[in-house]
Amino acid sequence: MHEPAVPRLQSQDPEIAGLVEAEARRQYEKIRLIASENYVSPAVLEATGTVLTNKYSEGYAGKRYYEGQQNVDPIELLAIDRAKELFGVEHANVQPYSGSPANLAVYMAFLEPGDPVMGLSLPMGGHLTHGWSVSATGRWFRPVRYDVRADTGRVDMDQVRDLALKERPKLIWCGGTAIPRTIDFPAFAEIARETGAVLAADIAHIAGLIAGGAHPSPVGHADVITTTTHKTLRGPRGAMIMSTAEHAKAIDKAVFPGLQGGPHNHTTAAIAVALREAAQRDFAGYARQVVANARALAAALLERGYDLISGGTDNHLILIDLTNKGVAGKPAAQALDRAGIELNYNAVPFDPRKPFDPSGLRIGTAAITTRGLTEERMPQIAAWIDEVVQAAAKQDETVVERVAAEVREMLASYPMPGWTPAP
Numbered sequence: 095m096h097e098p099a100v101p102r103l104q105s106q107d108p109e110i111a112g113l114v115e116a117e118a119r120r121q122y123e124k125i126r127l128i129a130s131e132n133y134v135s136p137a138v139l140e141a142t143g144t145v146l147t148n149k150y151s152e153g154y155a156g157k158r159y160y161e162g163q164q165n166v167d168p169i170e171l172l173a174i175d176r177a178k179e180l181f182g183v184e185h186a187n188v189q190p191y192s193g194s195p196a197n198l199a200v201y202m203a204f205l206e207p208g209d210p211v212m213g214l215s216l217p218m219g220g221h222l223t224h225g226w227s228v229s230a231t232g233r234w235f236r237p238v239r240y241d242v243r244a245d246t247g248r249v250d251m252d253q254v255r256d257l258a259l260k261e262r263p264k265l266i267w268c269g270g271t272a273i274p275r276t277i278d279f280p281a282f283a284e285i286a287r288e289t290g291a292v293l294a295a296d297i298a299h300i301a302g303l304i305a306g307g308a309h310p311s312p313v314g315h316a317d318v319i320t321t322t323t324h325k326t327l328r329g330p331r332g333a334m335i336m337s338t339a340e341h342a343k344a345i346d347k348a349v350f351p352g353l354q355g356g357p358h359n360h361t362t363a364a365i366a367v368a369l370r371e372a373a374q375r376d377f378a379g380y381a382r383q384v385v386a387n388a389r390a391l392a393a394a395l396l397e398r399g400y401d402l403i404s405g406g407t408d409n410h411l412i413l414i415d416l417t418n419k420g421v422a423g424k425p426a427a428q429a430l431d432r433a434g435i436e437l438n439y440n441a442v443p444f445d446p447r448k449p450f451d452p453s454g455l456r457i458g459t460a461a462i463t464t465r466g467l468t469e470e471r472m473p474q475i476a477a478w479i480d481e482v483v484q485a486a487a488k489q490d491e492t493v494v495e496r497v498a499a500e501v502r503e504m505l506a507s508y509p510m511p512g513w514t515p516a517p
């Protein structure tokens with residue numbers, strides 16, 4: 095049963111209700127290892143389903159373009175205060191619709207079209223919005239890309255500095271979507287200072303680890319910090335931009351009226367709820383456990399001969415190069431999904447294969463940690479992954495079916511926030 099329950103959805107639109115129920119069961123029965131996903135709390139789910147979705151609130155608290163903001167203003171101010179308190183920042187904007195629009199707002203705030211922007215290249219773990227060619231950010235600005243080193247799998251800070259001195263980007267991004275190692279915010283800050291660039295830290299993936307004290311914070315180093323709210327931070331789909339007081343006005347103007355119209359007030363409320371949850375003591379325990387689980391899973395995969403980019407992990411994320419296993423990322427990911435282990439195929443640094451059919455797999459441990467799994471379970475998960483990857487190389491479906499049943503049985507002892515199976 096969905097929690098909160100959805101009885102009217104079931105009676106009035108059984109088609110959608112049926113698909114929601116099927117999706118909930120799918121989330122219940124699978125080991126969810128997609129690094130950008132999580133399970134939000136029932137309180138966050140409830141906030142997203144409120145009448146706040148009915149209200150238009152263009153502008154900011156006290157300066158709106160529509161009447162009737164008596165309750166929306168305090169909700170947005172609470173979300174802002176909680177973000178400021180949790181991350182220790184001077185300014186927070188909680189209105190961006192998602193991570194990509196938040197990043198676009200940073201360009202809007204600091205750059206003119208054609209200005210140079212520097213970011214980690216996409217196949218090396220960067221994000222589309224850090225200036226990749228198919229993104230508006232790569233077409234409307236002049237992208238300069240840094241890489242990771244082939245031998246270490248880590249960002250080469252000497253290369254970043256040399257490139258920044260040569261190309262003089264106005265904006266430098268640090269952070270990304272497939273970085274298994276700690277981001278060196280002070281080193282990026284020094285390069286940005288030396289070259290006169292604005293430093294933006296995109297902490298979409300690691301915001302929950304930072305809030306929980308399990309990854310160093312960019313505060314005091316980056317000029318601007320963007321984050322999604324729905325990955326390790328475990329809130330609704332949305333985003334925030336945080337900064338020093340100096341950049342507050344430019345950022346607020348870029349989000350509205352620069353890029354967006356009315357904020358999604360139901361999302362704002364759910365962000366406030368999630369930020370309150372992230373300030374509780376047990377959230378730090380969750381963040382530590384996410385990293386402990388990733389380390390344990392990485393160790394178990396290494397023991398089975400898996401080639402991990404950078405040789406392991408410092409955070410929630412593991413990037414596997416499957417080349418030595420004789421199978422590509424996509425068929426392996428598809429077989430794993432059929433076996434109840436959900437993750438995504440991913441390019442690895444210097445990948446000789448194409449982006450839609452790359453050599454790697456990306457794994458994250460946030461969702462399984464929320465579900466309550468701890469280190470003791472990781473060798474078993476690594477064993478299942480190994481069995482299915484080998485089966486995928488041989489196209490053996492019997493293994494896949496057996497593992498799916500074993501996965502379902504194991505997960506039945508871990509309750510899922512937001513849904514419980516009928517007794």
Ligand SMILES: *Cc1c(COP(=O)(O)O)cnc(C)c1O
Nearest residue numbers: 192193194221270271296298299
């Ligand atoms: C997920 C992600 C984004 C984009 O977020 P969306 O909400 O999917 O638009 C931006 N930057 C990084 C580093 C991300 O991981």
